[in-house]
Amino acid sequence: MPTPHPFDQAISLTRGEDDLFYGHTSEHYWNAISPFGGTTVATLLQAILTHPQRLGDPLALTVNFAGPIKKGPFTARVHPVRTSRSTQHWQMEIHQGEDSEPVITGTAVFAVRRETWSDTESKLPDVAGPEGLVSYVPPHAVPFLQRYDLRYVDCDPLAGGESSVTQCWIGDVPRRMLDFPSIAAYCDVFVPRVFVRKGAPRPIATVTLSINFHVDEAVLAQHEGMEAFGKAKANAFNGGFYDQEAQLWSRDGTLLATTHQLVWFRD
Template structure:
């Protein structure tokens, strides 16, 4: 008999329907997904996204997030969590719903999302976008070279096989470029292949681009929107995060995620609070 072990990501977003309460799901946020003062925002979005996938995909084929926006209301902590979903509209090609992730009666995340079937997004591609030019993964900087202080405040990095472009990691040795860009190769350390729900995590997986502005520290997300453009093929993902404007204590972070085939599979923008001075 073969025993199948679920990946850490699948365990991290696992949910159980609560009997007798339609649209309500129970889960557990693991301490291994923490960064700074709370659980990673991308993981939280994937948990809420999973609940909507179960709810909107139950009576049709709309199990893939197409556009999902999350507003972060309070910092999530390791421990039990509940997600309450509500379908808003279910159409032929798209369905829309909301989700609210709470802990102990306190709402952590509010989501509005549209779902569909990304298998139908494979044919017509017209784009001028190009993937970031990166050295091969073996020539990039792995997390084994990360400053101990970074790993201490970002436990989730130990679950990633993240290889950063050497040209964007000067901040790790006290020499940030000031360009506001961090990019590299990404996959999960346990070998779990990418899918649409995992892309929600990847959109918020790299160190904050403020590191490259010489501003280390936790940068809590205020709002994160992810547009999913296709189902990723197996293999490495190329990820680029960048900012152009930090003002009033807040900055935007734009991300692009490309799969092994060279296809742009996800785009995102988030508004985050700049790290407080050390």
């Protein structure tokens, strides 16, 4: 039996009673002082995807990072609060130890999509494919960054300057087929915008992250892709917080997801 991909190991859960799932932080996807936020988001999404009451595919989710996750076991609770014929609303939490307060809170919406008039205004930029680009080597050996192949098409993301825009191809290491959890993780893999503007790392922490998915499971299965193209930017830095918005496309130009987050930073 083949060894599971490190990402699948990182988001693996054991089903408990009622709406509870049990997991463990992953050394492979550790950030500086806590787990990579993308795997936290993907883990909560995975809990809903495997929940017996799940309806349809993910439409939107928001995850709030209320406190630090420590190394070790954790308990996730995902609860469907209301279900209609085509949409389903969920509440999500992660707890650790005996602490009654959650370290993560969030909401998600799943839906059954239907055939309607469709159009996509956000187009894949006219850029070279990943094959001719060099893989980004981060200045510090952060564990989770070793699990992603990032290939920037426009600039050194830590060059500094007046623009926070970066564009890059994103893939898993080792390579892995795209699915909803990996897309969710990709939404948080971009170099933080304040690093891009200032040209160097500094203390940051994501406060809240939202994702809108623009494909369903059937469309995603047709692509069988192993990488996505991402474009990210900030709109404002003030009062110790900044935002980051981004889009993700498949290689054929299908818009996979759009995402927005607010991040705390320190000068």
